[in-house]
Amino acid sequence: MIKIAIKMLLGDRAKYLGLVFGVTFATLLMAQQVSIFIGLMSRTASVVNDVTEADVWVMDSRVRYIEEVEPLRDVELTNVRSVPGVKWAVPFFKGLSTIRMPDGLTQQVQLIGVDDVSLVGICPKSYMGDPESIRHPQTAMIDKNGYKFTWPEQPFKLDREIEVNDNRLTLSAICDSTPTFLTFPTIYVSYATAVQITPQGCNKMSFILVKSAGTDPKVLADRIGKQTGLQALTQDEFAWRSINYYLTRTGIPINFGITVFLGMLIGAAITAQTFYIFVIENLKQFAAMKAFGVTNGQLLRLVLTQAALVAFVGYSLGIGLTALFFKATSNSPAMRGFFLHWQVMAGSAGIITIIILISTIFSLRKVFTVDPAVVFRG
Amino acid sequence: MTIAVGVSNLNKQFKAGDSVIQVLMDITLQVKLGELTMLVGPSGCGKTTLISIMSGILSPTSGEVVVMGHSLNRMKDREKVLFRRHNIGFIFQQYNLLPALTAAENAAMPLIAAGIGNDVAINRAKDVLQKIGMSSQVDKLPNQLSGGQQQRVAIARSLVHNPKFIVCDEPTAALDAKTGGEVMQILREVANDTGRSVLIVTHDSRIHQFADRIIEMNDGRIASDHYPALVEVKE
Numbered sequence: 001m002i003k004i005a006i007k008m009l010l011g012d013r014a015k016y017l018g019l020v021f022g023v024t025f026a027t028l029l030m031a032q033q034v035s036i037f038i039g040l041m042s043r044t045a046s047v048v049n050d051v052t053e054a055d056v057w058v059m060d061s062r063v064r065y066i067e068e069v070e071p072l073r074d075v076e077l078t079n080v081r082s083v084p085g086v087k088w089a090v091p092f093f094k095g096l097s098t099i100r101m102p103d104g105l106t107q108q109v110q111l112i113g114v115d116d117v118s119l120v121g122i123c124p125k126s127y128m129g130d131p132e133s134i135r136h137p138q139t140a141m142i143d144k145n146g147y148k149f150t151w152p153e154q155p156f157k158l159d160r161e162i163e164v165n166d167n168r169l170t171l172s173a174i175c176d177s178t179p180t181f182l183t184f185p186t187i188y189v190s191y192a193t194a195v196q197i198t199p200q201g202c203n204k205m206s207f208i209l210v211k212s213a214g215t216d217p218k219v220l221a222d223r224i225g226k227q228t229g230l231q232a233l234t235q236d237e238f239a240w241r242s243i244n245y246y247l248t249r250t251g252i253p254i255n256f257g258i259t260v261f262l263g264m265l266i267g268a269a270i271t272a273q274t275f276y277i278f279v280i281e282n283l284k285q286f287a288a289m290k291a292f293g294v295t296n297g298q299l300l301r302l303v304l305t306q307a308a309l310v311a312f313v314g315y316s317l318g319i320g321l322t323a324l325f326f327k328a329t330s331n332s333p334a335m336r337g338f339f340l341h342w343q344v345m346a347g348s349a350g351i352i353t354i355i356i357l358i359s360t361i362f363s364l365r366k367v368f369t370v371d372p373a374v375v376f377r378g
Numbered sequence: 379m380t381i382a383v384g385v386s387n388l389n390k391q392f393k394a395g396d397s398v399i400q401v402l403m404d405i406t407l408q409v410k411l412g413e414l415t416m417l418v419g420p421s422g423c424g425k426t427t428l429i430s431i432m433s434g435i436l437s438p439t440s441g442e443v444v445v446m447g448h449s450l451n452r453m454k455d456r457e458k459v460l461f462r463r464h465n466i467g468f469i470f471q472q473y474n475l476l477p478a479l480t481a482a483e484n485a486a487m488p489l490i491a492a493g494i495g496n497d498v499a500i501n502r503a504k505d506v507l508q509k510i511g512m513s514s515q516v517d518k519l520p521n522q523l524s525g526g527q528q529q530r531v532a533i534a535r536s537l538v539h540n541p542k543f544i545v546c547d548e549p550t551a552a553l554d555a556k557t558g559g560e561v562m563q564i565l566r567e568v569a570n571d572t573g574r575s576v577l578i579v580t581h582d583s584r585i586h587q588f589a590d591r592i593i594e595m596n597d598g599r600i601a602s603d604h605y606p607a608l609v610e611v612k613e
Contacts (some may be wrong), residue, residue, distance in 0.1 A: 001490060001491070003496055004476070004479065004483070004487070004490060007476075007478045007479055007483070008476060008478050008479070009478075010478065011476075011477055011478020011479075012477075012478070284472075284474060285474060285476050287474075288468070288470060288474035289487065289491065290459065291433075291435055291462065291468050292462060292463065292466075292467070292468050292487065292488050292491065292535070292536075293459055293460065293462045293463020293464070293488060293491050293492065294459075294463075294487075294491040295456065295459050295460070295491075298491060371435075372435045373426075373430045373435045373436055375468070375470050375472075375474055375547075376426045376429065376430055376435075376470070376547045376579075
């Protein structure tokens with residue numbers, strides 16, 4: 001019966017392709033949009049996630065997400081270091097600055113200042129040059145995307161000069177950092193350089209990065225909070241807080257949600273309608289089959305086999321096209337870091353199953369209720 | 379001669395809105411094995427309803443139907459489906475072949491429905507197709523066959539599971555006289571040579587010559603029931 005079901009389905013090429021197209025379209029739209037959404041949301045916490053050495057982030061109690069910086073007093077570093085369970089604590093600078101481009105235009109950049117000695121918080125993936133060279137005064141490291149953005153269509157080259165807040169820095173390294181949500185170039189300097197080249201002010205320290213001496217990071221964060229009056233969060237907590245800020249304070253989830261919903265709706269509509277028409281056109285055949293002894297159970301298996309085949313082929317094509325899309329755009333700076341997550345694949349498979357089941361249920365009602373006597377009515 | 383189907387005091391009513399239409403009225407008849415019986419009469423006289431009830435597709439409002447010794451009245455719907463699967467063959471006016479399946483696969487459908495493996499079923503279907511002169515067409519799709527050839531495939535499908543009772547609804551209506559005659563010759567052989575009972579509903583008077591027995595219906599009743607050969611002999 002399975003072979004018959006498959007032959008029946010493949011025999012009507014136009015409808016089969018229509019069904020597969022519906023499922024492929026729905027899968028592609030859902031998987032691609034959700035993956036881009038996840039990629040975008042991950043970017044909102046990329047600065048936090050790129051710091052691999054620290055367990056706890058300490059910040060002003062008013063900070064709600066990574067882009068919101070309230071400078072800390074230098075003494076807070078000593079206070080944090082004095083908390084039991086802290087192995088080490090280092091300053092971390094994060095702020096927006098302005099660089100002057102070669103053509104004289106100005107461009108905003110994300111300036112990261114890392115501890116002069118340990119370089120904790122520096123971009124973990126080096127692309128060109130020695131990251132440790134930023135220990136030298138007036139030197140900087142830029143991320144690959146930022147380089148392409150600043151010097152478009154020019155080969156990667158060190159020893160270029162950039163002007164940050166009217167301070168001239170020499171480019172000594174290029175790194176491969178995770179793209180940020182705002183897509184500004186990221187410039188890494190030593191903490192001392194960051195302090196020196198940013199506008200005057202009493203306090204410059206954005207965050208304090210803490211390594212636990214074996215204490216559970218959550219426990220340590222609570223302890224630091226209680227003892228210093230500052231806000232201390234584990235790396236995960238801070239990353240999710242940044243992501244949640246964008247989820248709740250921007251229209252991004254709604255926009256993506258609408259696209260995904262429309263993808264589901266259109267895919268379901270195309271699939272359900274085509275499948276329904278396919279079944280209706282074969283209704284007389286189903287009636288004849290019932291007349292010569294095919295049971296409703298066998299017809300159920302037959303229709304489900306057809307539905308499963310459509311779902312499998314359509315889903316595979318949709319996921320394949322999504323993967324191809326991310327592969328093809330992987331070198332584009334705007335699409336870096338976006339990829340197809342296995343959770344998205346699993347979720348899409350679940351939704352496609354639901355779409356197909358709904359389509360099948362509508363069609364099956366007709367199959368189950370068709371009177372075999374219709375075959376005697378000419 | 380053994381009885382294939384017997385109906386007694388059969389009545390069938392259909393509801394149409396508030397009114398009730400009496401389609402069959404007190405029908406009693408027996409159809410024998412080894413005979414080709416034709417059910418004739420004007421449109422709307424109840425022929426199709428009668429064969430639907432005799433083949434267990436419709437249930438009567440009252441009266442009894444016994445097919446090959448089994449009372450259909452006592453069977454549940456599912457039991458009737460399974461009964462049809464093993465005991466009744468169907469031939470329809472529009473053939474009702476599955477367009478994506480080959481002639482052999484179409485003919486094998488009742489066996490496949492009965493759970494017999496594809497290869498065995500198709501081989502058995504090929505044997506039946508060969509017997510009715512279709513050996514060179516077994517791998518062709520319905521749209522590659524003429525109307526007469528498609529009807530032969532339908533005949534093979536009705537015979538493949540070796541039923542004793544074959545029900546045909548206007549089997550020659552879509553065929554020209556020559557092809558219709560060929561199809562009828564096969565059906566006559568099925569009835570007379572293999573001891574099956576073939577019941578044909580038809581409007582086509584050209585094929586009356588192939589009937590062993592002709593039952594004429596009018597307004598839901600049997601108007602006449604005769605054996606043409608015997609009539610000829612008497613004349």
